[in-house]
Amino acid sequence: xxxxxxxxxxxxxxxxxxxxxxxxxxxxxxxxxxxxxxxxxxxxxxxxxxxxxxxxxxxxxxxxxxxxxxxxxxxxxxxxxxxxxxxxxxxxxxxxxxxxxxxxxxxxxxxxxxxxxxxxxxxxxxxxxxxxxxxxxxxxxxxxxxxxxxxxxxxxxxxxxxxxxxxxxxxxxxxxxxxxxxxxxxxxxxxxxxxxxxxxxxxxxxxxxxxxxxxxxxxxxxxxxxxxxxxxxxxxxxxxxxxxxxxxxxxxxxxxxxxxxxxxxxxxxxxxxxxxxxxxxxxxxxxxxxxxxxxxxxxxxxxxxxxxxxxxxxxxxxxxxxxxxxxxx
Amino acid sequence: xxxxxxxxxxxxxxxxxxxxxxxxxxxxxxxxxxxxxxxxxxxxxxxxxxxxxxxxxxxxxxxxxxxxxxxxxxxxxxxxxxxxxxxxxxxxxxxxxxxxxxxxxxxxxxxxxxxxxxxxxxxxxxxxxxxxxxxxxxxxxxxxxxxxxxxxxxxxxxxxxxxxxxxxxxxxxxxxxxxxxxxxxxxxxxxxxxxxxxxxxxxxxxxxxxxxxxxxxxxxxxxxxxxxxxxxxxxxxxxxxxxxxxxxxxxxxxxxxxxxxxxxxxxxxxxxxxxxxxxxxxxxxxxxxxxxxxxxxxxxxxxxxxxxxxxxxxxxxxxxxxxxxxxxxxxxxxxxxxxxxxxxxxxxxxxxxxxxxxxxxxxxxxx
Numbered sequence: 064x065x066x067x068x069x070x071x072x073x074x075x076x077x078x079x080x081x082x083x084x085x086x087x088x089x090x091x092x093x094x095x096x097x098x099x100x101x102x103x104x105x106x107x108x109x110x111x112x113x114x115x116x117x118x119x120x121x122x123x124x125x126x127x128x129x130x131x132x133x134x135x136x137x138x139x140x141x142x143x144x145x146x147x148x149x150x151x152x153x154x155x156x157x158x159x160x161x162x163x164x165x166x167x168x169x170x171x172x173x174x175x176x177x178x179x180x181x182x183x184x185x186x187x188x189x190x191x192x193x194x195x196x197x198x199x200x201x202x203x204x205x206x207x208x209x210x211x212x213x214x215x216x217x218x219x220x221x222x223x224x225x226x227x228x229x230x231x232x233x234x235x236x237x238x239x240x241x242x243x244x245x246x247x248x249x250x251x252x253x254x255x256x257x258x259x260x261x262x263x264x265x266x267x268x269x270x271x272x273x274x275x276x277x278x279x280x281x282x283x284x285x286x287x288x289x290x291x292x293x294x295x296x297x298x299x300x301x302x303x304x305x306x307x308x309x310x311x312x313x314x315x316x317x318x319x320x321x322x323x324x325x326x327x328x329x330x331x332x333x334x335x336x337x338x339x340x341x342x343x344x345x346x347x348x349x350x351x352x353x354x355x356x357x358x359x360x361x362x363x364x365x366x367x368x369x370x371x372x373x374x375x376x377x378x379x380x381x382x383x384x385x386x387x388x389x390x391x392x
Numbered sequence: 393x394x395x396x397x398x399x400x401x402x403x404x405x406x407x408x409x410x411x412x413x414x415x416x417x418x419x420x421x422x423x424x425x426x427x428x429x430x431x432x433x434x435x436x437x438x439x440x441x442x443x444x445x446x447x448x449x450x451x452x453x454x455x456x457x458x459x460x461x462x463x464x465x466x467x468x469x470x471x472x473x474x475x476x477x478x479x480x481x482x483x484x485x486x487x488x489x490x491x492x493x494x495x496x497x498x499x500x501x502x503x504x505x506x507x508x509x510x511x512x513x514x515x516x517x518x519x520x521x522x523x524x525x526x527x528x529x530x531x532x533x534x535x536x537x538x539x540x541x542x543x544x545x546x547x548x549x550x551x552x553x554x555x556x557x558x559x560x561x562x563x564x565x566x567x568x569x570x571x572x573x574x575x576x577x578x579x580x581x582x583x584x585x586x587x588x589x590x591x592x593x594x595x596x597x598x599x600x601x602x603x604x605x606x607x608x609x610x611x612x613x614x615x616x617x618x619x620x621x622x623x624x625x626x627x628x629x630x631x632x633x634x635x636x637x638x639x640x641x642x643x644x645x646x647x648x649x650x651x652x653x654x655x656x657x658x659x660x661x662x663x664x665x666x667x668x669x670x671x672x673x674x675x676x677x678x679x680x681x682x683x684x685x686x687x688x689x690x691x692x693x694x695x696x697x698x699x700x701x702x703x704x705x706x707x708x709x710x711x712x713x714x715x716x717x718x719x720x721x722x723x724x725x726x727x728x729x730x731x732x733x734x735x736x737x738x739x740x741x742x743x744x745x746x747x748x749x750x751x752x753x754x755x756x757x758x759x
Binding site: 288310 | 447450452490495496497498499500503504506507508511512513514515516517522525526529530561563564574577578
């Protein structure tokens with residue numbers, strides 16, 4: 064077990080290195096750099112920026128060096144724990160991320176929980192009562208959930224909120240509670256603000272998970288061991304819960320790995336609309352501004368979380384399924 | 393045989409499947425009797441309804457399938473005195489398939505083993521966990537007692553190192569071992585009847601022989617009855633006391649194994665027996681086969697279901713009227729107009745017809 068974890072942790076190193084190369088290259092793919100967009104912005108404000116000044120800025124930020132040199136500098140700084148400085152925010156990247164990462168991860172975590180809690184009973188119901196009205200409803204909801212773009216859903220729910228609840232659920236807390244310590248008022252306030260982003264970000268994942276659970280459970284329900292267990296007199300409820308459901312649970316666990324990046328990506332657009340204090344918004348701006356160290360670091364953090372999430376889900380899977388644990392197939 | 397000797401009696405059982413493409417009459421009027429402490433083999437080609445018959449007995453038919461007619465009279469439960477005062481017969485068809493009564497019968501009074509032993513065990517639990525669960529469902533035993541009993545059963549069915557194997561998962565066992573586990577589990581509660589649905593089909597020949605030996609031996613020890621479903625006439629010859637030959641959802645012939653093998657009456661039984669390869673028969677000769685194919689149960693021909701493939705079919709009769717079930721002696725029946733005492737046009741005599749085994753085109757169907 065310990066050996067397994069150790070080996071997986073070792074594998075993470077080359078994986079992350081490879082990811083860092085890809086990230087760096089992709090971020091540098093668009094023409095121009097931060098200075099280009101900065102100069103364009105200054106000129107847009109009517110300032111005169113000489114070619115000299117532009118070159119000076121480039122030298123200042125180290126953007127005139129060859130790409131590989133910039134990469135090596137970035138990665139070696141990363142390894143020393145220095146994430147660099149954000150050009151745009153004039154602030155160390157680490158600081159920017161530290162401010163926003165906890166709330167981002169919390170939002171992703173709550174959304175994941177929401178996804179599970181909603182998808183699980185619906186998925187099981189849809190499989191056990193296949194072709195019932197409930198199953199068709201779940202299917203309809205599933206396809207709608209997958210098909211409606213997040214931003215549209217966000218706008219829709221905001222309208223609903225304003226129309227019927229009389230408030231705009233912007234951000235994740237009301238100003239008077241944001242810095243308050245936790246009390247009942249703050250909890251209620253949090254509920255008032257969190258439901259919307261959680262639903263918006265979680266709907267697509269929920270819908271997907273319902274479909275997966277339903278399909279898996281339907282497969283398992285037809286397996287001979289289910290009939291065999293029934294022929295031994297196992298009561299129906301217990302039969303479904305103990306036998307096929309155990310196997311059909313696997314996707315729940317294995318989704319941890321890939322749902323996480325999905326949630327974080329969903330956050331990018333939704334955070335914009337709902338003005339959430341999460342990393343998503345900063346990330347989008349940093350990409351627009353070609354603020355490469357900030358964008359790169361955020362991407363690296365996402366990747367790290369994904370790689371760790373994948374490992375956790377593999378460990379859970381091994382714990383849950385003896386076939387995985389004992390190396391069958 | 394007296395009436396009370398019948399442990400299980402199936403009368404006029406009809407199990408149909410209501411599919412969008414029409415009604416599939418998978419089992420269409422099956423009568424059979426399983427006497428106490430005897431082995432009855434149901435034999436027939438794929439799709440003849442033998443598995444559905446066995447599953448109907450335990451009420452394991454899922455929608456769109458439904459038992460539409462008939463009765464399944466069960467007189468078990470007395471042998472071990474588990475249901476004192478409840479020696480009365482119960483019609484299994486009248487029970488709620490999800491109800492408590494049938495659940496108490498499953499795995500307790502009637503056990504079943506299946507064709508794919510490895511797939512019949514859940515891969516998520518050890519075989520011990522599944523055995524202990526079954527035992528504790530039907531017996532008030534503590535976990536430790538149940539585990540002890542399970543280990544003893546594993547030893548009884550010839551599994552080496554049962555104390556170790558009890559903690560194995562199904563995917564760590566071979567097919568033969570898995571089937572032994574299934575048998576141990578099936579017999580853990582001393583059932584009156586063991587239904588074996590092609591339990592050796594997925595196993596290789598040596599393993600198959602050992603499993604058959606095991607079943608025979610266990611039956612001699614426990615005096616349970618066995619309803620054995622197979623398409624393998626060799627297995628029938630080895631195991632059966634009585635034989636039930638099925639074709640397309642109906643029983644075409646019943647009788648003791650000696651009667652059926654040495655004096656087959658129904659043209660289908662005769663054709664089946666002719667198509668067994670035997671050692672020493674001319675190696676250059678073509679193995680006789682039954683011409684044509686088993687039609688899909690939804691395209692059942694009118695009249696006798698076998699008439700399109702029958703060499704002795706009487707035009708105007710076999711293709712129109714349902715053949716009568718003719719009693720030829722005690723526990724000996726054939727469902728064929730050739731033996732209809734009420735007359736009708738005299739067909740070719742059964743004896744002469746037996747020799748007309750020609751190898752026709754279409755040799756798909758070996759039994």
